[in-house]
Amino acid sequence: MGEAERPYSADDGVLxxxxxxxxxxxxxxxxxxxxxHGWPIRIGRAPPLLAAETxxxxxxxDRMLISHARGVTLKLANQSAAAVPEAPVAMRAAEPxxxxxxxxxxxxxxxxxxxxxGPFKALxxxxxxxxxxxxxxxxxxxxxxxxxxxxxxxxxxxxxxASDLAAWHNLDTLRIAARAHLPIAATDNAEIIAFRSxxxxxxxxxxxxxxxxxxxxxxxxVHSECLTGDILGSLKCxxxxxxxxxxxAMASEAGAQNGWGILLYLRQEGRGIxxxxxxxAYRLQDQGFDTVDANNRLGLPDESRDFPVAARMLDxxxxxxxxxLTNNLAKVVALEECGIRVIxxxxxxxxxxxxxxxxxxxxxxxxxHLLT
Ligand SMILES: Nc1nc2c(ncn2[C@@H]2O[C@H](COP(=O)(O)OP(=O)(O)OP(=O)(O)O)[C@@H](O)[C@H]2O)c(=O)[nH]1
Ligand SMILES: [Zn+2]
Numbered sequence: 091m092g093e094a095e096r097p098y099s100a101d102d103g104v105l106x107x108x109x110x111x112x113x114x115x116x117x118x119x120x121x122x123x124x125x126x127h128g129w130p131i132r133i134g135r136a137p138p139l140l141a142a143e144t145x146x147x148x149x150x151x152d153r154m155l156i157s158h159a160r161g162v163t164l165k166l167a168n169q170s171a172a173a174v175p176e177a178p179v180a181m182r183a184a185e186p187x188x189x190x191x192x193x194x195x196x197x198x199x200x201x202x203x204x205x206x207x208g209p210f211k212a213l214x215x216x217x218x219x220x221x222x223x224x225x226x227x228x229x230x231x232x233x234x235x236x237x238x239x240x241x242x243x244x245x246x247x248x249x250x251x252a253s254d255l256a257a258w259h260n261l262d263t264l265r266i267a268a269r270a271h272l273p274i275a276a277t278d279n280a281e282i283i284a285f286r287s288x289x290x291x292x293x294x295x296x297x298x299x300x301x302x303x304x305x306x307x308x309x310x311x312v313h314s315e316c317l318t319g320d321i322l323g324s325l326k327c328x329x330x331x332x333x334x335x336x337x338x339a340m341a342s343e344a345g346a347q348n349g350w351g352i353l354l355y356l357r358q359e360g361r362g363i364x365x366x367x368x369x370x371a372y373r374l375q376d377q378g379f380d381t382v383d384a385n386n387r388l389g390l391p392d393e394s395r396d397f398p399v400a401a402r403m404l405d406x407x408x409x410x411x412x413x414x415l416t417n418n419l420a421k422v423v424a425l426e427e428c429g430i431r432v433i434x435x436x437x438x439x440x441x442x443x444x445x446x447x448x449x450x451x452x453x454x455x456x457x458x459h460l461l462t
Pocket of ligand 2: 316318319320327328329330
């Protein structure tokens with residue numbers, strides 16, 4: 091007779107699943123997931139926070155947490171409790187805020203449709219680290235960085251601590267998950283390699299063009315996802331033409347010069363703020379803000395990409411020296427800091443068009459890109 095299946099008991103020395111303490115990585119992942127679902131979170135000793143963008147239902151609160159930049163646009167930064175530059179801002183409204191009102195406050199791209207807001211009173215925060223973590227968690231989740239504080243009804247909050255976020259950036263779990271031959275328009279000699287990490291649902295890929303040559307460092311392009319430019323042919327940026335030109339440059343190296351190339355395609359839309367926030371930044375650009383100010387007005391960093399992940403991908407591909415196609419010195423510095431030798435930087439400037447002239451000028455003048 092077969093042995094019956096039975097549950098483990100504590101007497102077997104096995105911790106029941108419900109008793110196992112969640113790891114920082116798990117708590118960080120659950121925090122991001124909660125924000126995307128519109129569930130409340132509780133970070134350390136901070137009160138429960140509910141994301142203004144994703145929450146639903148008949149919820150209200152008389153306080154909100156926003157980023158300092160948003161506090162500036164709401165004219166709170168002149169109040170002493172919000173006077174510390176870059177620090178998150180808590181504010182109290184005269185009447186409890188419903189979700190629709192909170193969202194109107196959170197989204198500056200809708201300011202023209204909702205001009206009358208406030209008055210609000212800035213409040214001092216004695217949980218600044220947790221507030222900062224909440225805003226960063228919102229960026230990772232790709233939502234607006236704005237929260238109702240202590241919403242009513244409160245709902246069941248997902249708990250984490252501010253330090254758990256470090257686990258989100260841990261690259262130890264990044265692995266090559268699959269590879270396949272992929273003929274592309276530029277060449278039929280290419281292999282696509284997909285990467286997966288336990289924490290992050292975004293799957294980065296590498297495209298290796300030509301045959302590996304241990305004696306010649308590959309031509310490498312670290313390209314960040316731009317759905318509008320790469321797929322739809324948007325003229326607002328230079329991403330599509332840069333991607334195309336990089337693939338052709340690698341194909342020609344592979345064909346004529348016995349060289350090879352690697353495209354690293356990083357799923358970090360909008361320089362790390364996500365597609366939907368990038369759309370909001372575009373609306374602000376249509377109102378006259380440049381690409382840097384538009385991000386900041388949303389309460390988001392103008393640059394939040396993770397370049398160490400590119401270095402880790404190169405490690406996993408067994409590549410330690412590269413010739414890098416870029417106008418952005420930050421990419422060179424970031425790779426070198428992670429132990430990848432950039433033996434040459436090759437300019438990667440494509441002709442401007444009337445729609446992206448200002449964008450390119452801003453990259454040159456405000457983000458330090460080497461563009462002429
Ligand atoms: N937030 C935001 N992101 C943008 C805007 N225009 C383009 N992007 C994003 O900017 C990123 C451009 O990436 P890359 O071309 O790899 O990098 P780069 O910093 O321009 O540097 P190069 O290597 O010189 O091209 C992509 O993630 C785009 O989605 C914009 O107006 N706002
Ligand atoms: Zn683009």
